């Protein structure tokens with residue numbers, strides 16, 4: 001699959017609303033997607049900037065790492081929050097959960113009934129038919145859009161992955177982008193946020209790196225160690241997700257890259273994590289990317305599913321940098337540094353479970 005990120009559309013009105021952006025050296029690259037279909041506006045008189053208090057919110061992916069981090073903040077803001085998932089017992093946020101499956105569409109009508117804003121945080125690369133995760137992810141998004149249209153839900157907030165600028169998309173990132181396209185095409189106020197690695201105690205990609213550092217005295221770093229990205233603190237992701245629910249910028253659809261302030265290579269990121277864990281690790285550097293060999297071994301060491309680690313590692317084979325950096329200003333989010341993010345995540349981790357390397 002070729003990398004073909006949606007083209008950027010200049011947005012003159014943005015300068016009026018955010019004068020501080022006007023002198024910036026970059027062109028705004030807010031992607032807007034016209035509403036393809038959708039019932040008449042029902043929410044808050046159809047206004048685009050939603051009433052920030054007491055909305056009826058559907059949180060899909062409530063049992064996942066991002067959904068679980070978001071739920072308490074939504075509750076604190078006074079919203080009426082409902083979850084959706086295949087096994088309600090996995091949701092620990094103390095919210096009512098509608099049992100369902102987005103791939104089959106079961107439960108979506110009930111879950112979306114009466115909802116003001118829906119979060120789409122559904123993601124799964126595992127299962128017996130791993131070859132087909134893209135089809136399942138697309139089916140989930142399509143079923144969701146059809147059910148949301150039926151329910152008159154206009155705004156969905158999605159968190160996907162950063163799209164590399166100059167290389168072929170990995171299957172994982174291609175699938176994340178396809179979900180974004182389905183949501184933006186189908187719902188008039190869809191907001192897609194694209195992030196690289198999320199640093200948080202329960203974020204799977206961060207946990208994978210920490211487990212490798214924890215369990216390996218010698219770290220094998222393939223050629224992708226030189227590629228750069230901008231990891232983001234889960235607290236900042238949460239702030240972006242909260243702001244996206246009410247931003248008046250969502251009319252016609254909005255796609256933003258959200259990124260932390262520090263640019264790091266993957267190799268440097270792993271070294272920093274080791275430093276912040278106060279452990280010393282030697283590294284073995286390969287000149288090539290040997291993902292098919294390294295991924296299953298790394299998955300086994302970290303106690304992870306190879307069906308998750310393989311596609312994740314394929315996504316590292318090039319820079320993963322944001323299109324621009326104006327999302328923080330647009331949505332009013334102050335960013336934490338990489339070191340602060342890791343320190344906080346490790347602290348939270350150790351409060352709940354031991355880290356054997358320390």
Ligand SMILES: NC(=O)c1ccc[n+]([C@@H]2O[C@H](COP(=O)([O-])OP(=O)(O)OC[C@H]3O[C@@H](n4cnc5c(N)ncnc54)[C@H](OP(=O)(O)O)[C@@H]3O)[C@@H](O)[C@H]2O)c1
Nearest residue numbers: 061063064065066085086101102103122123124159160198
């Ligand atoms: N974590 C990161 O580092 C990171 C980085 C960038 C972007 N993101 C994006 O953030 C989003 C959420 O990621 P995450 O890390 O929170 O994922 P996660 O921890 O793996 O959680 C995935 C969620 O999807 C739900 N789900 C999977 N299949 C489903 C189905 N058929 N029907 C209903 N629910 C289903 C799961 O719920 P049940 O299993 O309980 O049904 C689970 O709550 C994803 O779009 C991901 O691309 C994450």
